[in-house]
Amino acid sequence: MTALFALATSFLWGLADFGGGLLTRRAPALTVVVASQSIAVVVLGAIVVATGGWHEAGPQLWYAVAAGAVGPVAMLSFYKALALGPMGVVSPLGSLGVAVPVGVGLVIGERPGLLQFAGIAVAVTGIVLAGGPELRGAPVQRQAIGLTLVAAFGFGAVMTLIAEASTTITGLFLALFVQRVTNVAVGGAALYASVKRGARALPQDGGMRVIWSSLPALAFVGLADVAANGTYSIAAQNGPVTVAAVLANLYPVMTVLAALVLLKERLRVVQATGAGLALVGTVLLAGG
Numbered sequence: 001m002t003a004l005f006a007l008a009t010s011f012l013w014g015l016a017d018f019g020g021g022l023l024t025r026r027a028p029a030l031t032v033v034v035a036s037q038s039i040a041v042v043v044l045g046a047i048v049v050a051t052g053g054w055h056e057a058g059p060q061l062w063y064a065v066a067a068g069a070v071g072p073v074a075m076l077s078f079y080k081a082l083a084l085g086p087m088g089v090v091s092p093l094g095s096l097g098v099a100v101p102v103g104v105g106l107v108i109g110e111r112p113g114l115l116q117f118a119g120i121a122v123a124v125t126g127i128v129l130a131g132g133p134e135l136r137g138a139p140v141q142r143q144a145i146g147l148t149l150v151a152a153f154g155f156g157a158v159m160t161l162i163a164e165a166s167t168t169i170t171g172l173f174l175a176l177f178v179q180r181v182t183n184v185a186v187g188g189a190a191l192y193a194s195v196k197r198g199a200r201a202l203p204q205d206g207g208m209r210v211i212w213s214s215l216p217a218l219a220f221v222g223l224a225d226v227a228a229n230g231t232y233s234i235a236a237q238n239g240p241v242t243v244a245a246v247l248a249n250l251y252p253v254m255t256v257l258a259a260l261v262l263l264k265e266r267l268r269v270v271q272a273t274g275a276g277l278a279l280v281g282t283v284l285l286a287g288g
Helices: 002-023 029-051 061-084 087-107 114-130 139-162 169-196 208-213 215-237 241-248 251-262 269-287
Strands: none
Touching: 002 029, 002 061, 002 215, 002 241, 002 251, 029 061, 029 169, 029 215, 061 139, 061 169, 087 139, 087 241, 114 241, 114 269, 139 169, 139 215, 139 241, 169 215, 208 215, 215 241
16 A cells, blocks of 8 residues: 555656646746645645544644645745756656655664665665756756755655644545645745745736636646645555655656656656666565
8 A cells, every 4th residue: 555655646746746847937936836735725625624624633733734834945946946957857856855754764763674675775766867967067957956955855844744744534634734724825925025025926928817827737736736745644654654755756757757758858868767767666665
């Protein structure tokens, strides 16, 4: 079950990142974050009411609040990086955040088997190689990499926090709702502050018309991200966090493939090799 839900997480996050990256090329990154998460709040609110999730409220929801405060910083950094650099480079580097939950898992005493340790090493190596040798690139590329590393740490922190925010399915819906409400509050405040400083909240070309036409894509990004958080929480609660985190962080392979097929981005040999190693690591982890 851990492997199944963790791989579902990687699939959903990969598609969400691809969609978010495309949207930030048309609209300001903060607007994309706030709009997509606002749609998620409405949907999750309806689910919480329908399932009676309010009865699961407790002190553990502070983990969801913390995840919600960190999330917008990570998403904004990541979407800006995706707008600046090739998706096939930015997305794999973003998965370096796996070090946070894996480190926590090891600290609390988890000890994967030998085959799983090998799978972790192979998968993480593949993820890094899939990013390609871009550290000596142009200034824009270096800026994109810096933003990606900030996002990676934030994503890792969110994974760790949301896994602690609930122990039941109905409680998980409530935790995700609280997380998204906090996302919107923090992101909305940041958007207001940026507008006060003279930044634009709407696209320069097309304005609100672009936002309205992008609503289906914004909804997909927001809901896919929510679903990914949910499947990861289930994976982490039903198996070793070290294994769940590494499998979930294979999402760059999906983003790279989507960019390759839909945007015709070209991969270097080292990136293709990295994607292959990531898949080999997945097999080792699942088999262990």
